[in-house]
Amino acid sequence: MGLLDKRFETGNVFITSLDNLLNWARLSSLWQMQFGLACCAIEMMAASASNFDIMRFGIIPRATPRQVDVLFVAGTVTLKMASRIKRLYDQMAEPRYVLSMGSCANCGGPYWEHGYHVLKGVDRVIPVDVYVPGCPPRPEALLEGIIKLQEKVRKESLVKKSA
């Protein structure tokens, strides 16, 4: 893991960079906004339940955008819902992340041609950090996506200005 798996050899003093510490804290408590839209939500619920236990990643589902770090878009984004997603995303505090779960949220999925009411990919209204493919993705795939997101957070810097 890189940061805290080293032994504390010189008393209880540990030296690291501020970025490392902040990123470790942030990636270990990615609070999630509940946003189940379709059948992907069932897999998201399965990931939350005891078999897969999403909380071991520090992910706690919250019901308000004000308290979350990551938005899981789990399911079909209809055009009617797209404006709501945009509004909820705008209410999230930065730094914020979006995980698009399943084919529908990624690109429209089975509705790509005849779905007059479906947004062909949630990235048309909000920026997406991680795409999880599948229809629906199994909980393992969602966990993989979460680990990918953690890797992304680990490489970021809140102190340095981004390019």
Next chain:
Amino acid sequence: MTAEEIYNSLKAKFGDAVLEAKLDALQPWILVASGRTKEIAFFLRDDPVMQFDFLMCLSGVDYNDGRLGAVYHLSSMVHRHKIVLKAQCTKENPHVHSISAVWGTANWHEREAYDLVGIVFDEHPDLRRILLPYDWEGYPLRKDYKVPEFYNGMKVPY
């Protein structure tokens, strides 16, 4: 009651409001005048030998020849008989009389048929779109519907 008996008693009571029927179909149907669905529905529900107390399904249809239609699947819990009622209108004048006063179920179903096929149900208490956003234009399940290029600034086609 058989479909034929139902048809005959409707014909005897409402005469020229009963337009057409196909009684040897798998689900026998009777076509009635679109302006008189409500009184016919009240008769079918309240007549002691009919007692159609259950509207199983209400569908909206585009026949792709300028006609639109509403199809009502009726069933009686008491007498264990079924019948299909149909009403048709044109795209230029898409009016069918509402039956939501007869079966409460019809309220939302008629809103759905209005939303997707564009049949206007006269005297419906609350005829708004039910699934699509209120500012949506057009009726998507009509055969000649074209998917819009943009909706509220969002690109719709793939």
